[in-house]
Amino acid sequence: MQIIVKNIAKDYGKRFNAVHAIKDIGLEVKQGEFLGIMGPSGAGKSTLLNIISTNERPDHGQVLIDGIDMTQLHDKDQAKYRRNKMGFIYQNFELLDSLNVKENIILPMALRHASKRLIEQSFKHMTRLLNIEELSKRNVDDLSLGQKQIVAAARALINGPEILFADEPTGSLDSKSATILLNYMQLINDKEKTTILMATHDAFTASYCSRVVFVKDGIIFSEVVNPGDRNKFFEQIINMQRTIGGGSYFNVSKNS
Numbered sequence: 001m002q003i004i005v006k007n008i009a010k011d012y013g014k015r016f017n018a019v020h021a022i023k024d025i026g027l028e029v030k031q032g033e034f035l036g037i038m039g040p041s042g043a044g045k046s047t048l049l050n051i052i053s054t055n056e057r058p059d060h061g062q063v064l065i066d067g068i069d070m071t072q073l074h075d076k077d078q079a080k081y082r083r084n085k086m087g088f089i090y091q092n093f094e095l096l097d098s099l100n101v102k103e104n105i106i107l108p109m110a111l112r113h114a115s116k117r118l119i120e121q122s123f124k125h126m127t128r129l130l131n132i133e134e135l136s137k138r139n140v141d142d143l144s145l146g147q148k149q150i151v152a153a154a155r156a157l158i159n160g161p162e163i164l165f166a167d168e169p170t171g172s173l174d175s176k177s178a179t180i181l182l183n184y185m186q187l188i189n190d191k192e193k194t195t196i197l198m199a200t201h202d203a204f205t206a207s208y209c210s211r212v213v214f215v216k217d218g219i220i221f222s223e224v225v226n227p228g229d230r231n232k233f234f235e236q237i238i239n240m241q242r243t244i245g246g247g248s249y250f251n252v253s254k255n256s
């Protein structure tokens, strides 16, 4: 699943008060990449993720996924594409409190009208992979924040998406829970070959990626490629953050 973003731009608001959230971004993401998107607050990270994931339409430009221009699809076809090929993890989990853990996790499959057998098989596979088998009957309200995010990850992954979008997935987690989640994301990236696009402020979180692009003022300012050593990569990310600036919005604390 190759992603090619060509010259996208996105403004919010009316002419004189317009915010140029994305000015001109081009980007290529290879099949199986774990790409980080960093940058100061308001730089355009979430907007970029939302445009690539078809949750928002750009004003200009193309988003080609395996050669199909997503921006040209009707809303209904975009929604179908998202349901079938994409998974999402957000900072605030977005789990449904009225459903238990298992019901939350299998929801995307139920929405696709998958067979009971397939649902059970996939549920078993995912909960085993993420090591949360014992949580299945619990209420969402009774889980720790870290457990909630792993459950949200299981829900995002149960349909076997080809692309996983994660927007500040560790933003609400303590460092231990963040590390557990990131190790699972890396496992999914390795084992299932899922392409991952993750926006984050946090250098430690970003150090799990294979490459990080830095967005500033709606353009890609630079990128850093993981040299194969997470500690070295962490230092490189921090140096790039310092170069770009962004004041206190950047979290450069190393969690472990």
Ligand SMILES: Nc1ncnc2c1ncn2[C@@H]1O[C@H](COP(=O)(O)OP(=O)(O)OP(=O)(O)O)[C@@H](O)[C@H]1O
Residues within 6 Å of the ligand: 012, 013, 019, 020, 021, 039, 040, 041, 042, 043, 044, 045, 046, 047, 048, 201
């Ligand atoms: N729906 C919207 N309506 C108006 N302005 C918006 C909207 N969404 C984003 N913006 C503006 O677009 C710019 C980019 O926002 P975006 O959320 O993409 O940045 P970000 O890098 O993800 O920021 P953060 O790290 O704080 O989440 C900001 O100036 C933001 O205020």
